[in-house]
Amino acid sequence: MSGCEVTEPRLRSVLPFEAVPAEVRLLRRAAVAQLDRWGMPSAADEAELLVTELATNVVKHVGEGVSATLIIELRGERLRLEVHDKSQVLPSPNTADCYSECGRGLHLLAALAVDWGTVLTATGKAVWCEISIGPGQVCRRMERAVEVLEGYQGSGREARLRGSGRHIGLEESAVELIADLLHWTAARGLDPDDILDRAQMHYEAEADAA
Numbered sequence: 001m002s003g004c005e006v007t008e009p010r011l012r013s014v015l016p017f018e019a020v021p022a023e024v025r026l027l028r029r030a031a032v033a034q035l036d037r038w039g040m041p042s043a044a045d046e047a048e049l050l051v052t053e054l055a056t057n058v059v060k061h062v063g064e065g066v067s068a069t070l071i072i073e074l075r076g077e078r079l080r081l082e083v084h085d086k087s088q089v090l091p092s093p094n095t096a097d098c099y100s101e102c103g104r105g106l107h108l109l110a111a112l113a114v115d116w117g118t119v120l121t122a123t124g125k126a127v128w129c130e131i132s133i134g135p136g137q138v139c140r141r142m143e144r145a146v147e148v149l150e151g152y153q154g155s156g157r158e159a160r161l162r163g164s165g166r167h168i169g170l171e172e173s174a175v176e177l178i179a180d181l182l183h184w185t186a187a188r189g190l191d192p193d194d195i196l197d198r199a200q201m202h203y204e205a206e207a208d209a210a
Contacts, residue, residue, distance in 0.1 A: 012071065014070075015027060015070040015071075017068055017069070018068075019085070027051060027055050028048050028051050032044045035072075038074065040074075040079070047072075047131065050113065050129055050131070051081060053109070054109075054129070055068070066086060069084045079131050079132075080129070080130045081131075084121060085124050085125060087125060090120070090125060091118060091127065109129045114130050149173045149177065
């Protein structure tokens, strides 16, 4: 279970998993850790419950051991959770015996999510839901990094780039900023490699925290 991509203007994490109870537990922890990295721990409890139900429904109604994927995506003030599997049988909450037939998953989606639905894909289907994270719950670390890089970029450029050019410009500024910081540490008698190692250890400790 691995894989995370951060795209602008959205934050997006892709987590493949195997539909077995042990993997569902790991998936739940991975989702919570991802929200923590994005600076949204307040959304963790609700997201953890919904991820558990979405993944458990794959185990129960698609088949234990099948391959599936969880996608977590930040869309403005909503957090979207999608579970993709290879079955094209869409669950329906409209039958009289839906609770026993579908389990509690769809009922929780309807009760907790701002919106939810199902969609057929080229390889199967996706069941998705969105929860409100409210204003001010966007990734604080990412925002701080962008602010710093835009300011650093502006000091050496006449105009700020837009669109895909802006993304490339921020990457170049990140490289230049890191290089300048290493020069700064060396000028003060510090070991640049040690600084990089400590920064990497700090990042990994936060990334692995559940």
